[in-house]
Amino acid sequence: MTPQSTFMICAPVRDGQLDSLRKLLAKMNTAKAVGHADPANKLVAFGRFERLHFARFTIIETKIADEIKAFGVTPRPWQSTLAFLGDCDGDKDSFLAELVAHAEPGLTKLFSFCVGFPDANSEGLLAWMKSHHVEPKASYVNWIGRTVKQVHEEAALHQSLSAYLQRIVDEVGRENTRELRQQLLSHVEMEKQAGRLILTPPTPTPCVWQVCNLLHKIGIPLLLLLVSPLLLLIAPFFAIRLRMLERSDPELFIRPDRKHIQTLSAQEDWDVTNQYSVFGDVKPGIFRRLTFEFILLLTHYAARHIYNHGFLARIKSIHFARWVFLDNDRRAFFASNYDGSHESYMDDFINKAGWGLNLTFSCAVGYPTTRWFIKEGAAREQAFKYTQRRHQIPTEVWYKAYPDLTATDLVRNSRIRQGVEIRPASDAKIREWLSLI
């Protein structure tokens, strides 16, 4: 199994360079769809990186930084920052090296808009990227271990089986499930031999990753167990303080600018999957910051060890997501790749996992008032939709390695493959397998 990793290279953009940077980034996009990368673009030809699932360039700006004034706090200065982030198979460092090996001129051109990008004789591009890497506080992978290669191979398998099944179903007979399966299996064998289908077996899981994962899996609960007396002790104080803040935090019911929404939606609904980037302030005070950190620690744990095969609580439409702290943990950035339109993403979240939204976002400025941390919040639908759109930032360039495929498609295709490789236990299971094709 090849685990996935994420990268995010962040650096402030030099004064006065934003417009030209934007223009350059726009050149990476296809003419067909606003904000969607041409996989073969000259700067970073994403399509040639077999390990890359998703990637994006976004300029992190604060157009609504003044909102924190409602808390009686002076906004901290923020210099617009170029962020290059993505999700890849295998470890991050070797992927970055691969990026540099194949796209150094393009990346150099892009990062040269950033403050402190090395001169010719200082550290190289790879070292610079690594030193500007920001580790997320929490990250979510829809299916840990599912590689880009696997996605493509399984999609091809599905297509091939689907077409072949149509050809033979009337002749063999719909009810003749075993015979149908036999013929489909021989078809796969033939196609494999002809080199038209490849089903690469999973590679062994890297030992280091396995050990680290196990340590993390046991370590966090152990740690929590260790400090649990302390946690229990502070729980009542935490609850009181939380309720006090929930009652006193200003609710910012501000409608987003229509132009802003149009800019965002112009980038959406071209593919079945969309990107989402949101940026804002962490609510002032140590209490909110530590709470936020703690929740994200738990979120990361849950994503890594519990929700790692197809669903995040009741949500099945997210491919990758990450929570990142920036500006000395004073600001938070969230990015995700989700299926369906923005409206359906938000409705799905509010209706199926509003409690989770409340936990993981209510420590950010502008979030609708919650009650006891998990109640209300997102269920204040309009306030929630306003604030998330207001804090959303456009993504200049977005790449997805498998357009037209949703997370549900990927799970289904994997199950189809499983049915090829492992004999279903009963006729009922064979019928179920056939129904997927």
Place this chain on the structure above:
Amino acid sequence: MKNSSDFEFDDLQGLLRFGHGKLTDTCFMLLNIVDATAARQWLNSAPVSNAVETEILPKTALQIAFSAQGLQAIGVKDSVIEGFSDEFITGMSGDESRSRRLGDVDKNAPKKWLWGGNTAQIPHILLLLYALPSGIDSWRKTVQGKKFSKAFKVLSQLPTQYIGEIEPFGFADGFSQPSIDWQRQQSTDPHDRNGYSNVLAVGEVLLGYPNEYGQYTARPLINPIADKDAAILPNAEDVSGLKDFGRNGSYLVLRQLDQDVPGFWQFVAKAAGSDPEKRKQLAAAMVGRNIDGKPLVSTIVEDIPGIERTDNRNHFTYDADPVGHECPIGAHIRRTNPRTGDLPLGVTGFISRLKKILGFGESRHDEDLVASSRFHRLVRRARTYGPMLTPKDAIKPDAPTDERGLQFICLVANIARQFEFVQNAWAMSSKFNGLQQESDPLLGHRQPLMSGEVTDQFNQPTPAGPMQKTCPLPQFITVRGGGYFFMPGLRALKYLATLPSQGSDSTS
């Protein structure tokens, strides 16, 4: 509020409560205001129908709705219009991104529409006239009165023609509607809403009332101190001291949908073969109901709030048919109202509830993809146009090709979450509920996805295993026009009628 009679039905337009089903003679007009003063005078005496139930059925009805441009033209301040939703202000055709989302591309593209497709040509007013058979001409004269021709320019009269309680393909239509909770008795708390209910909060249809989230949808609220004329408006229920211009009003979504009736039945005949029974089955599978309206899934014995147990065309959910053996997942009525509750099936107590909330305990990868139907309901008030063509005649190669279709109308309080969501996420999406390569069998535009994956199939799951595939489906329904309107309450209409003249009067 205990009795439904306590509801202020005298302040909302009748269409919100009644379909005016007996009034089969109709005239739908698109108007532009040419003289705002005359328009206000006409409006002041216009016999707009309210929603009070009368013992004797009325012989006529008049309803009126405004586009954002229309409100502006009659003299509403921009600051008030800004209180409406973005969708309404931008309009159905006003943003390419919206068109893409709604599936208004290719043959459906606004630039090909007969009306409303160009931001410069958005009609100001939609006037809906209803009368008993052959009564429409005299009703139209009565409605128009003296000031009408001075006030308005009739842009077009939308075609309408009564062909019975069916839509042009021949299927019984319009009888499945949410039951509005006028008494505000049903809880909106998710804890009480595990299963499907057909009872819908007033605030999902009318502005000014709590919606299914228990929240008030944003709408223009006016300070009566700054605007004296606003004194006649109802009070805002949620903000003291402000008047509610939206209360008892509703957004009206209108789409002129051209239906290729011969194309539909000839395709069905070709795909299903010569056996008439198989043809019926295929057409019924695409719709999700038999031609007489009988659903493909069985009615259930458990209660469904808001649906009479005796209503055998509606007393059903899809709970017992999770994979679609009885009614395909992609069938039109299953897409447009999946009849799901807030939680997946199988919640019996606290533990199982918690388990489901956390996403565990599912047996299939495509379970629980579509939940909480209650946030995406529409009150529909469509009327047909074009002459009747029976399926039998439609199959004939020389079938007449008159224009036929539906003036689709729905009434909602939140265009984005209700109409647009249903249209986009449920009807047009080729990935709805885990499906592959198929959008709504009736509404779909059949355009491939970005990288070429087709969307022109129709798949019927079968108990034997392999899906019954029908493809490629041609496009049966084409959008010919459309717009977002606001149908104000009666006091809001009076407010409009008494607006002061502005400098921009008597211009178009």
